[in-house]
Amino acid sequence: MGVPLLDLRAQYERIRHEIEPVITEIVESQYFVMGPQVKECEAAVAKYSACAHGIGVSSGTDALLVSLMAEGIGPDDEVITTPYTFFATAGCIARVGARPVFVDIDPVTYNLDPELIESRITPRTKAIMPVHLYGQMADMDPVLKIAAKHGLVVIEDAAQAIGSEYKGRRAGSLGDYGCFSFFPSKNLGCFGDGGMVVTNDAARAERLMRLRNHGAKPKYHHGIIGGNFRLDTLQAAIVTTKLSHLDTWTAERQSNAVRYDRLFDRSGLLTNGVVSIPHVRESRHIFNQYVIRVSRRDELRDHLKSREIGSEVYYPVPMHLQECFANLAYGRGDFPEAERAAEETLALPIFPELSDRQAESVVEAIAEFYSGLT
Numbered sequence: 574m575g576v577p578l579l580d581l582r583a584q585y586e587r588i589r590h591e592i593e594p595v596i597t598e599i600v601e602s603q604y605f606v607m608g609p610q611v612k613e614c615e616a617a618v619a620k621y622s623a624c625a626h627g628i629g630v631s632s633g634t635d636a637l638l639v640s641l642m643a644e645g646i647g648p649d650d651e652v653i654t655t656p657y658t659f660f661a662t663a664g665c666i667a668r669v670g671a672r673p674v675f676v677d678i679d680p681v682t683y684n685l686d687p688e689l690i691e692s693r694i695t696p697r698t699k700a701i702m703p704v705h706l707y708g709q710m711a712d713m714d715p716v717l718k719i720a721a722k723h724g725l726v727v728i729e730d731a732a733q734a735i736g737s738e739y740k741g742r743r744a745g746s747l748g749d750y751g752c753f754s755f756f757p758s759k760n761l762g763c764f765g766d767g768g769m770v771v772t773n774d775a776a777r778a779e780r781l782m783r784l785r786n787h788g789a790k791p792k793y794h795h796g797i798i799g800g801n802f803r804l805d806t807l808q809a810a811i812v813t814t815k816l817s818h819l820d821t822w823t824a825e826r827q828s829n830a831v832r833y834d835r836l837f838d839r840s841g842l843l844t845n846g847v848v849s850i851p852h853v854r855e856s857r858h859i860f861n862q863y864v865i866r867v868s869r870r871d872e873l874r875d876h877l878k879s880r881e882i883g884s885e886v887y888y889p890v891p892m893h894l895q896e897c898f899a900n901l902a903y904g905r906g907d908f909p910e911a912e913r914a915a916e917e918t919l920a921l922p923i924f925p926e927l928s929d930r931q932a933e934s935v936v937e938a939i940a941e942f943y944s945g946l947t
């Protein structure tokens with residue numbers, strides 16, 4: 574049985590009756606930019622994330638970028654982050670002219686290892702940008718402690734982690750800024766690009782709101798330079814509508830993960846160490862991805878492809894080895910855990926509607942691959 578990596582049409586069929594009237598209403602109003610639905614969405618996502626303020630923006634990437642801009646981070650500044658992430662994390666740091674300074678990851682959670690942060694702090698360090706990868710939050714207590722000790726800003730890259738929790742605290746609410754992505758494959762995806770910054774700081778919220786609209790306040794008066802980072806009215810309304818389903822979808826993802834764990838356990842692949850399953854360390858893992866660590870990853874991936882089973886390698890090239898960052902003068906071997914994760918991990922289908930039969934097919938195909946090798 575073929576299984577897609579993600580089946581967004583299955584999700585749409587469940588909510589079509591709610592979404593279509595919302596889209597029609599906006600199309601009829603023709604209020605496409607900064608319509609009242611944007612504020613509604615901001616309030617709803619901020620509340621969901623235990624934050625006082627939400628600022629809708631054009632993507633998760635722009636959420637990170639505008640947060641860095643709001644802190645005035647730029648040339649000669651350094652920002653500490655993980656090399657094992659989607660490009661936007663490090664790309665935004667470089668785009669404001671600052672230097673991304675990497676620290677290696679914890680091989681169990683794939684999140685930045687806080688024990689390695691302090692030795693990388695210099696007088697130029699301005700911020701720490703932890704990423705809550707795959708839907709599980711980074712170990713935030715030590716990150717926050719180090720940030721407070723050295724007077725650093727914390728920008729959470731929570732693009733993959735809306736609704737996840739660390740010791741009962743919601744992603745986005747622990748740092749000075751929390752950045753979400755509404756890219757369609759995220760747990761709360763819109764119908765295009767979208768994102769949001771959440772914060773508990775009123776002054777920062779005010780600055781973010783100005784920056785996302787060319788820095789204007791009042792209109793046509795620009796005390797600071799911003800950009801067009803606005804969230805479309807249509808996307809905002811879609812996010813708000815979908816948000817009421819998010820906890821159900823998250824519970825479905827979590828039970829899909831438990832089912833995979835059980836299937837892998839029964840397959841015998843765990844005992845002989847061929848496959849490692851995700852380790853849930855924090856209080857609420859939202860499973861944006863279910864990522865296994867395996868030997869002969871690329872061959873396994875080809876095998877799954879031949880069985881029409883979707884999988885993905887997130888991320889094959891860590892940031893310190895990206896061509897565009899050659900100027901940072903990192904090399905192979907600098908972050909061994911990130912490099913190992915890039916070579917050994919594979920994401921499997923975990924979308925909420927994944928059926929028992931589909932999950933069984935995925936694990937059967939993996940077991941078939943490894944039994945063929947022995």
Ligand SMILES: Cc1ncc(COP(=O)(O)O)c(C=O)c1O
Nearest residue numbers: 632633634659661732754755756
């Ligand atoms: C960790 C991480 N950061 C940032 C982003 C950027 O989000 P967007 O694609 O909405 O720009 C993503 C999304 O792909 C991501 O996974």
